[in-house]
Amino acid sequence: MPVTAAALLCFLVAINATTFCLFWYDKHAARSGWRRIRERTLLSSAFFGGSIGAMAGRQVFRHKTRKEPFRTQLILIVLFQTIAVIACTFVAGGYLDAFAGLF
Structure with missing residues (x-):
């Protein structure tokens, strides 16, 4: 089942x-002194x-x-994702053209 641009956008x-x-x-x-969310959970998200x-949020x-x-660690995640998106843009080429129809 292929992932559509709209489904990817909704997920993001x-x-x-x-x-x-x-x-x-x-x-x-x-x-408030309540139970906190683990840093691992924040970074995983x-x-x-x-x-x-x-x-x-930060x-x-x-x-x-x-x-x-x-x-x-958060900066490294953002850097990794930025590089991945740029790489996918060049490698996948036409596949990301589907986003053009959303705007």
Whole structure:
């Protein structure tokens, strides 16, 4: 079953919104003394497509902006995904043209 551009876009919107909300909840939990979300969970969510939501959540909520090695790991995930998208654009060529119809 091929993945359509619309399905991929829906997935990316959902995972980024979820990741953004995870950062909000973790910041709220930190201030309230509640049980926190593991850093591994936050990084996994970013790795599996939610890196934009993670970076936005970090900035909007001022959460985990100076925490090492979390900060470096998240930056490496974003860098890896950026390189992967660029590589796919050149390798796949015509397959990514499907996105042009969405805008």
